[in-house]
Amino acid sequence: MPVPVPAAGQMATRVPDVPAPSAAPLLPEPGPMLALHIPERTETVFGEHGLTLIVAPRPGLPLVSVALMVRCGPAFDPPGRRGVAELMAQLLTRGARRRDRWVDGVALARQAEALGSAVSVRVEDRLTVLEMTVLAPRAAAALALLSDLLRHPVFAATDLLAVRAQARDALALRLQDPAQLAALVARRTAWGADPQGSVTTPAQLMAVRREDVVALHRRWVRPDRVAVVLTGDLDTAGARAWVWPVLADWARPPEPLLDEPAEPPALLAAPRLPLTLQLPLPAAAQTSVLVCAPFVGTEAEDHAAGTLAAAVVGAGYSARLNQEVRIQRGLSYGVTGRIEQHRLTGLFIASAQTDHVHAAEVATLMQTQMLALAQQPVGAAELAARRAALIGGLARQLDTTSGLVARIGEDWALGAAPARLAxxxxxxxxxxxxxxxxxxxxxxxxxxxxxxxAGPPLGR
Structure with a gap:
């Protein structure tokens, strides 16, 4: 049931001759649909090693994004040992063996900067990515550096102590932020006690030992679980010529490849936690309101329809949630929507921050707009605008080498064919x-x- 709405107070005065906002503000007509160019890419698997090479040329700008991706993330944490994959990823840049010499994190950062870049580390639920963007002639040197970081990390005990403490402090701050706390709880609300719904605690982070990190790395970081992704000013034949010498000595281990952790289950028809959950944060400056809804996996027949449904209610300034909460009523600086996407399931999350006294009203408005999509038809112009915004956002992503790497990584982690995007x-x-x-x-x-x-108790 919707959160109860407190009685609205009456305005003491009114400015004359100012018309009330329209219940359905007119949207500008969308412009003509532009053709989206999807860069071609080749995918090669080196048989005896199992390593995957993905090359997406983008000639013109003399830059190359180099990424090493491994299918391993928080979903691969050992049972009862949350935080191992996250800490492992952060430790990869803190020390590694290079040419049989130990190099600490400061020296590694200097070596990256000497190539005109920095090492970016990204951790997703089932993926860890090391990436650099450099001038094309330096791409081979960047790959060599990333290879050493991923293959030969030191995992020094002193570095683990520092990284673990930093992660604990960052998590403690997140737990005091209404928006971030609500986002953490959203997973638990959707998937309950399933590993997908688990939330890492500070105590779990501090319990991670060096042997946990080493074991996770040994088990999952192997060439038959790794992709080298190259995008930018290069060609496929030339890329193969300099990639293979860097990684040729990385042999597939004799141990059989273990089964990956199961994909998160589909959301139940009934929630595992109450329909409305309040998280008390008495000292919070604002209240965060999240409305979560089931979504479908990337392989579902109605995935494209769901993506447009999410865009209609929550993608962009003129989307319905933002119109209702911000534009018409001024109750928030904005409402945003995002999809947490998996192969077999997903979750749509709409979020807004507001003053404490408006939390119940904002929650009800967001719920009402979500439910109204099933009752009120979407106009052709509205749908065209949302479709254009989605395709335009994708075009901007594919127009940069790093954005193209991110898109390729998403497809590869999901096991999607290269033609899936088209x-x-x-x-x-x-x-x-x-x-x-x-x-x-x-x-x-x-x-x-x-x-x-998430915020001070309602009615305070």
């Missing part, structure tokens, strides 16, 4: 307003929405 775009362009409404009717019903309110 097929998905074609599906997106063919979705009708009726299909968007049908998606909401199937998945976004009142009993399946979960609302999380």
């Amino acid at each position: 097929r998905w775009l074609a599906q997106l362009e063919a979705i009708s307003p009726a299909q968007v409404r049908a998606f909401a009717q199937r998945h976004w019903t009142a009993e399946r929405l979960r609302t999380i309110v």
Whole structure:
């Protein structure tokens, strides 16, 4: 049930001759759809090693993004040992063996900067990425540096102490921030006690030992679980010529490859926690309101329709949630929506921050707009605008070498074929307003929405 709305107070005065805002502000007409160029890419697996090489040329700007991706992330943490994968990723840049010499984190950073870049570390649920963007002639040297970081980390005990303490302090700050705390709890609200719903605690971080990190690295960081992704001013044949000498000595270990942790289960029709959950943070300056809704996996037939449904309610300034909460009522600086995507399931999260006294009203407005999508048809112009925004955002991502790396990594982690993106775009362009409404009717019903309110108690 929606959070109860407190009685609205009456305005003491009114400015004359100022019309009330329209219930449905007119949207600008979308411009003509532009053709989206999807860079071609080749994918090669070196048989005896199992290493995957993915090359996506983008000639013109003399830059190359170099990434090493390994299928390993927090989903691979040992049972009861949350935080191991996150700490392992942070330790990769703190010390490594290079040419049979130990190099500390400061020296490694200097070597990266000498190449005109810095090492970026990104950790996702089932993926860890090391990346650099450099001038094209320095790409081979960047790959050699990233290879040493991933293959030969030292995992010094003193570095673990420092990284562990930093992660604990950062988590403690997150737990005091209404928006970040609510986002952490959203997973738990959706998946309950399943590993996908687990939330790392400071105590769990501090319990991680060096042997835990070493064991995780030995088990999962192996060439048949790694992809080298190259995008930018290079060609496939030339890339193979300098990639293979850098990684040729990385042999596949004799131990058989273990089964990956299971994909997160589909969300239940009924929530595992109460429909509305309040997280008391008496000292918070604002209250964060999250409304979570079930989503579908990337392989679902209605995935494209769901993506457009999420865009209609929560993607962009003119999306319905932002219109209702910010533009018409001024109750928040903005409402944003995002999809937590998996192969078999997903979660849509809409979030806003507001003053404490408006939390219940904002929650009800967000719930109402989510549910209304199943009842009110989406106009052709509205759908066209949201579709154009989605495709435009994707175009901007693919227009940079690092953005292209991120997109390739997402597909590779999901096991998607290179042609998936082109097929998905074609599906997106063919979705009708009726299909968007049908998606909401199937998945976004009142009993399946979960609302999380983090901040001072309501009515304080």
